[in-house]
Amino acid sequence: MSEAALPMRLALVGSPNCGKTALFNQLTGGRQKVANYAGVTVERKEGRFSTPSGRNYLLLDLPGAYSLDAASPDEIITRKVCLGEFPGESVPDLIVCVADATNLRLHLRFVLEVRKLGRPMVLALNMSDAARRRGIRIDVDKLQARLGIPVVETVAVRHGGAAELTRCLEGEVRAVAVAEDSTDLHVQVRELIAEAVSMPRRTAEIDDAIDRIVLHPALGLVLLAAIMFLIFQAVFSWAEPLMEAIEIGIAHLGTWVGSALTSMPMLQSLVVDGIFAGIGSVLVFLPQILILFLFILALEESGYLPRAAFLLDRLMLGAGLTGRSFIPLLSSFACAIPGIMATRSIQDPRDRLTTILIAPLMTCSARLPVYALLIAAFIPQRTVAGVFNLQGVVLFSLYVAGIVSALAVAWVIKLLRKDKSEHALLMELPSYRVPHVRDIAIGLWERANIFLKRVGGIILSLTIILWFLSTFPAPPAGATEPAINYSFAGQLGHLLHLVFAPLGFNWQICIALVPGLAAREVAVSSLATVYALSGHEEGLQAIVASQWTLAMALSLLAWYVFAPMCLSTLATVRRETNSWRQVWIMAAYLFALAYVASLLTYQIARVVGS
């Protein structure tokens, strides 16, 4: 009879770094659903599992919280869901409160706070193996008697490490009757620890030893630079061949499918240049996203990420950011999409938004083809100051221009923001842990899913719209110019020319900017199309070098430092902020910066050049 009954609803709560998510993964395996809570951008994770006796459970992983009394959006949700006050969430039948057995001074206070809610609950002392290794002895029976709730030991990262918990769930757990006790929770925690816990040493010796190196003012920064260098090497050397393989593979597949449609050229073009090109432009981001997140998740799981934030906080604070902004911004040099997705580790919503808004100013790898074309065409191969290659110097200054303007924009956002209250760092530096393969694999799977489902759809539909714009209307009979010139995109390009003429852009550039909205590097192949060079991008450099002026080229370079060209990034911002308003703000300010920068560059270069 119980098999047919509704699954029991469990809510998993605990302070950050208690191993709650690892326990969630251990219990549910891959069977989890990730979404957002209604109306907010806080992640909601739910999973199912059943015990050996066949009882079914629905487990909700609530956001980590240090307190139920605090003001962060995460903690408000945790509190409301536990009490059954959150709209759309039914009250959990049982609360599973997780505490790190090696960090009870901090976590027991939260346990006591949850206990005061008067809901049925179980306490899971997680990482009990680490506690034992450190010689920490916990008298579970005494703790159980004092708290009046079942207490079990778990090891979330070991197979079968939650067995004691599932056995406990099968028994009857009733709500605790909490006697009115006005004693301060901290005092109660001290009493509990004095009675039930013996702790030979306050911290793990290994943590102290690692921190002496990792947080060392000089060594720590050197190590951080080395780790970042390794990540970048990996992203570029591992992702590039994969991205190429995806592009070629999808293109071949498209041509193969298209060859079956030769009798219907329009449909064939839609399939090959619209749908398959769209799928290709979605999938091509995946290698970079997955490799970057492999590192970010490993750094996060190991406990290094907050250390990196510690080292860089002062630097980032100068620009009105936080140390936690560093990794997302660095990732944006590869691609702004994973960078923006990585901002979830920034707790303060204001800091997170600022980081998202400036992430596209980091020079992403998709700008490189454009930079490479223009630099090769206009900047002579010359050595300056004895050692530097002039082309390299120009490329480097484009990167610097991006970084400097990002800092300036962050600073302006700080000035414009009406809320002058202090932004907090207040960051726990958790114990070091060896990252667990299962937890990283599940984390990667989640990121890939979010990207493909939520962002992929937008990118695909935009690519198809752009195909439509560049294909219709078809050129009239006897047309001499490339077909794109007669299309909506071509007409749009000629219209844009009115706007962009002061920047020195000719109409060919303006037309190429339209399909370039899909992804920045597409502008290069579009330019080739406009100059009727389809498939001969090598010839493009010669045309550009002979027909454009240096001022035009510099102006286009300046445009690309800022331009909000990549619709995929805007789609990601929409998904991560849950707001079109932020998308418009970002697009508008980037457009304005790009326009002004190009205008100044062109006009100054013209005056200087003449």
Place this chain on the structure above:
Amino acid sequence: MRLSELVQGLSAVVQEVEDLTEKDPISRRLRDFGFVSGEPVRLVGRGPIGADPLLVQVGYTRFALRRNEAARIIIGEPA
């Protein structure tokens, strides 16, 4: 004295956490973390730039606190 003035490597006992504004959320969070009267704290280290933030041990946990956050914590004379 204040936690922000503590010499690196030394320990002291917390007396109280000051509220700079009404219902100061930062002070409240510091108390949640265990910075409460009678609790021993130790200044373990400092950040590489401008000796900020501070690395502070309280209970069994280490926290990174910016100087102006640590300045809210009043401590006794270091032991």
